[in-house]
Amino acid sequence: MLYMDVDKPDFERLYAVLHLEEPMDRIPFYDLFADPEVIEAITRDELKLKYADMYSVARSILKGDSRYLQALEHDMALQIKFYTSLGYDYVVLQIPSPFPRTNIILAEDVAPLKRPKRSWQDEYRGVIESRDDFEKYPWPDLSEIQDIFLLLYNTMARHLPENVMIIPLTPGGVLENVMWLMGFVPFSKALRRDRKLVEDMFRQVGKVISFFCKISAEQEKVGAMSMGDDMGYKKGPFLSPEILRELVFPWQRECVANVHRYGKPFIFHSCGNLRIVMEDLINYVGIDAKHSFEDTSYPVTEYKELYGDRIAILGGVDMDKLSRAPLDEFVEYVKDVIRRCAPGGGYALGCGNTVANYVKLENYLAMIRIGKKYGRYPVKRW
């Protein structure tokens, strides 16, 4: 009788997929990250620092304040437990943002596993709208960034089981951070009225994000690097391909190069229909994998067919179906995704976006279960 230990995490599975191979036994899982409320619901334990500003927490620990140390150790261990108990072969290290901002709107959360408030970006207001704001902004210091990253990395690495690797996630992407700091409306105006300010914004942000990529990729327990940089709507990118090529892609390319320098793969998450710039992302930016898909506009099955011979395709189980589909329909849908994306390898199963607190846990866990059974590859040796 054949026995496959499909529950045991082994980063070799995902590593194979990122190199466009078939994994050793079953389809691996990939998600950008899981919301704290989901981690708590699955592990039945509490994340003690879930709503804390982790950048400030880490900074105060480094200054000798030991109040948070135990909580940090506990939370890292709990995150590892969440990912590995479900069968992920890696653990996400969410790098906290070093870019403080106040242009955030708080609103009631209506998710099933709701949090006290849901935060939204204020697109009409930026913390940097002028040259004067730019000069006064507390741009982060790279050596402090490094110390904070290493504190978090080392804490996580200490708890890491054998054969599991860390995938750090940058605190937003290059374009995202520029848009978040400026607000989309002021940013769009500045593109016309003060191009130099926008260029300087990309330089400042790009320098920091690419530095995170470098210091992450250097670490022994880092198996790959991920960056989320949402660039579009359902119909296409926020910005014209020309502007993306001029201002955004060169910095994203720098991020990828800093990871490739250490022989590690780069996972790129971006929401939006990016067909018009996919060739740029593959050939110029140099991404190894694409994540974030939506059935109504940029379905994973289509991307696998179009780009699956050059980059790995990750996730893609539609968020709407994860959140609302009846279980029996959802099971058939996930099987269909596997049927169409798994052949040939280079594919990992996961949510179309993140394991958000608004997905139905019943559906999410069904996806994991189906992946472990129906996602088994042909056996090479009996």
Next chain:
Amino acid sequence: MGKKKLLQGIVVDIIKTDEYRVDEEGSKWFKCIFIVELTRFSKRVREEMPRDLKNARVEVVRWCSYDWHFRKGVRITLTEEETDRVLQSLKSQSR
């Protein structure tokens, strides 16, 4: 994980045999012969496949169970042993 050299190809044909095994959940896995047309080395190594192997056809054994296992025209990755065997045979042919 490593920089192991693995050959890749396209599945051009699958011959399903009657031989099967049963897994721990009771599913049957049938022994199949996959006919593979070689195309390249996997991305793990940034190395070109020897020109003599381009479009060469090899046979490998796979045990299949689910419908999607039988899809032709898709990429397949040879194991390290299968890759070594192909490369060795190429060497002995060229002697």
